Amino acid sequence: LNGDGITDVTIGGLGGASLFWTRDVAELYANMTFDPVKINLQQSxxxxxxxxxxxxxxxxxxxxxxLVKSHQKDPNSAADIRYTVTLDALR
Structure with a gap:
C-alpha cells in the first residue's frame, strides 16, 4: 500500500479498519578470507x-x-555491525 514493495496488511471489521505497514527487512552477508590460506605451523x-x-x-x-528488501533505496543508509571472532581458543 505504501509503495515500498513489501507486503502490507489491512484488517477491517464493522465500522473500523487497521492498516499495518511492514518494516524493512534486510539480509546480511558475511565473508572471511585468510592469508595464507593454509597454515603450516613449522614454517618460520x-x-x-x-x-x-x-x-x-x-x-x-x-x-x-x-541488502534491504524494500524498493525504496537510501544511498546514505548504514548499519552498525558488532562481531566477535574466536579461533582455536583452547590451544
Missing part, C-alpha cells in the same frame, strides 16, 4: 610475537554487506 616465515609468545600470524579479512 609466518612467525611473529603475540603477548610475548612466538606465534603463527595470519591476516584475516572480513567483508560484510547487506
Amino acid at each position: 616465515q609466518y612467525q611473529c610475537t603475540h603477548r610475548g609468545h612466538k606465534s603463527v600470524c595470519v591476516t584475516t579479512t572480513f567483508c560484510f554487506h547487506y
Whole structure:
C-alpha cells in the first residue's frame, strides 16, 4: 500500500479498519578470507610475537554487506555491525 514493495496488511471489521505497514527487512552477508590460506605451523616465515609468545600470524579479512528488501533505496543508509571472532581458543 505504501509503495515500498513489501507486503502490507489491512484488517477491517464493522465500522473500523487497521492498516499495518511492514518494516524493512534486510539480509546480511558475511565473508572471511585468510592469508595464507593454509597454515603450516613449522614454517618460520609466518612467525611473529603475540603477548610475548612466538606465534603463527595470519591476516584475516572480513567483508560484510547487506541488502534491504524494500524498493525504496537510501544511498546514505548504514548499519552498525558488532562481531566477535574466536579461533582455536583452547590451544
